[in-house]
Amino acid sequence: MDSTPNECVIQASIVEHYNDGILMGRALAESEPEFQNSNYGMIPAKESLFKEMLKTVRIEAGDEEDCMICLEELEVGFDASRMPCSHTFHGDCIEKWLRQSHYCPICRFEMPAN
Numbered sequence: 001m002d003s004t005p006n007e008c009v010i011q012a013s014i015v016e017h018y019n020d021g022i023l024m025g026r027a028l029a030e031s032e033p034e035f036q037n038s039n040y041g042m043i044p045a046k047e048s049l050f051k052e053m054l055k056t057v058r059i060e061a062g063d064e065e066d067c068m069i070c071l072e073e074l075e076v077g078f079d080a081s082r083m084p085c086s087h088t089f090h091g092d093c094i095e096k097w098l099r100q101s102h103y104c105p106i107c108r109f110e111m112p113a114n
Contacts, residue, residue, distance in 0.1 A: 045102035045111040050095075053111065054081040057088060068106055069093035085109035 059078045066073055067080075067090045074080050074088060081091040087106045089097070097105055102113040 042101040043113045044100055045098040046114050047099065049112045050098045053084055054091070054094065056080070056091070057082045059088075067093050069097055083109060083111075 056079050059074045059076055059080055061076050064073060064076060065088065068087070069089055070093050072090070074090065079091070080088045081094045082088045083094065083104055085104050085107050087104055087109075089105075098111060102111045103109065104111075
């Protein structure tokens, strides 16, 4: 059975897209280790400075909000960490964040970087 010209074009297109997918997969596989080692392009904050810049604040009644890193509630009576931009997080959450990125996860306030 002979293929029509349209069927030949469709088959060629399928083969071309399949080959493009293979090439893309190879390129991603080759670049993945380099990308992972680059810390995803993020620059950590200078730890000695961010620890000085974070203020410990006690969460008061009416001030309850969620930590926007872990999405858990900052409960009344809890000692949280406030950045200079006034955003508040669990201390462990924001310290871990700042070891990866020197930006506030909410407003992109820039902390001193390494």
